[in-house]
Amino acid sequence: MTDLPEHISIWGELADVPHELRHVDVAGVRTRVLLAGAGPDLILLHGTGGHLEAYARDIRGLADGFRVVAYDMVGHGWSDTPDRPYTIDVLSDHLLGLMDALGIQRAHLSGESLGGWVVAWTAAHHPDRVDRLVLNTPGNIANKPEVMARMRDSTMAAVRDPSDATVRRRVEFLFHHKEMVTDELVLLRRAVYSRPGFVQAITNTLVLQDPVVRKDFAWEPGWVGKIAAPTLLLWTEHDPTGGLDEAAMLLDWLPDARLHVIADAGHWPQWEKVEEYLRVHREFLHE
Template sequence: MSIWNNLHDLEFKLYYIDANGIKTRVLESGQGEPLILLHGTGGHIEAYARNIRGLAEHFRVICIDMVGHGYTDKPNRPYGIDYYSDHLLWVIQALDLKEVYLSGESLGGWVAAWFAAHHPGIAKALVLNTPGNVNNKPEVMVKLKESTIKAVTEANYENVKTRLEWLMYDKSQVTDELIETRYKIYTQPSYQEAVYNIVYLQDIDARKQYSWDPSWCGKIDVPTLLAWTDHDPTSTVEEAKPIQDMIPNSELTVINDAGHWPQWEKVEEFNNVIIDFFTKKHAVL
């Protein structure tokens, strides 16, 4: 299945906006309540290519390249969770949105949670998809940092493939097209420089400023679902429990036979999780 085959007969638009001076790539499809999708570390819009069609039947789907990622601008500064969150706010303001549903994968889930805690009144509900490494495991941070830097600074087919295969339970889901898409992103001169800012959060001293903690998670006052998997390489289902306890009244669901990208490996199941949760009566404010 090709990324283009997922989109070829779908009405969508790919465009750029000025988000407080940051040129930001956006893919949008569908009508209804806005749903913003946020990718993970080293990711880009195409991480959700398989989900756009199904979700666009229910929402105005807005998928972005976060600051420093994809084809969005890459300011030369460390990318902390607060900066990603600020960029998300600027995107929402640039699109003149008042309230949105938010779902983020890995880094994107972390950003979505932080955003809801620090910018109350905008997020209507959250689905946090494999937010990952919630316990700051040094071995996971080292693996992610090293594999990301290598995939970018030594970009070739095998290194990019290895980085993508790490995300998947079913390695066959890493297609040649996905590898080529990411290779083209990683070989941008601006990305070669930005990667060191992207992996800023894989250093413990930087990371501890934003670690999952009741002091800020307790401020999330909207319906929240943690969507975990049984083969996430960054954290086990059991490690989701402390996050669930930190976020008031949050729920947990598990998608089986998937790794860190359930949205890619288990498309229909992932889409149904999003649709069911965001269309529950209690989530429609």
């Protein structure tokens, strides 16, 4: 019998997982949502320019103990792209609106990159809606201009020219092990970035990489210190958006936080180090 690779495809990851993929109306925004499993609600938020498939390799493992909700944020994936700046408060309001639409009063929130920023803001400003919080490689806590410029330029280049080579470079940015970037992942991104009007949508997302706009939402101890939810900082050794010095800043600002560092991974540990990602989520969220 021929040995099968660990990862075949996104459909292969979900093939034996009972799940539902549908669109939900969130204050007029048609929002693509995947639901799986049963138990306490756990909502997963992707990063800049991303979509719910970022969590394809984790749905099975998390659905064992949670009702998992993964979705495309407003202006992302195959959700609607209304023409307005997608600042952190807008993305947070969209999350809360989705929770309302699904009848979820409180949930565990786990966000990667931009998603981590959104869930942290939500926990600080709406503490009654959040049980436990996971900030997965939340990225550029120090608001470094060079990191903002790299994120803005690489993302915009891929959307303006959604060719294989340009989009592949953008996806490879997320990985320490570039060989793990599949053609399927690249093609999905190319399909998203080729949607009509998506250049304007990503422009509305990338306002957060403008220091003038960002200052109203930038990570700082004033609002971060209001996060009452127990928080897990999930960092990696090779995150291109921020080092462990930035994790230390968050540990100082957060009232109740701990740090776990995943070795040999980049910005997407949920894809590169699935078993460790799942284990630390289960241990922390089930405490």
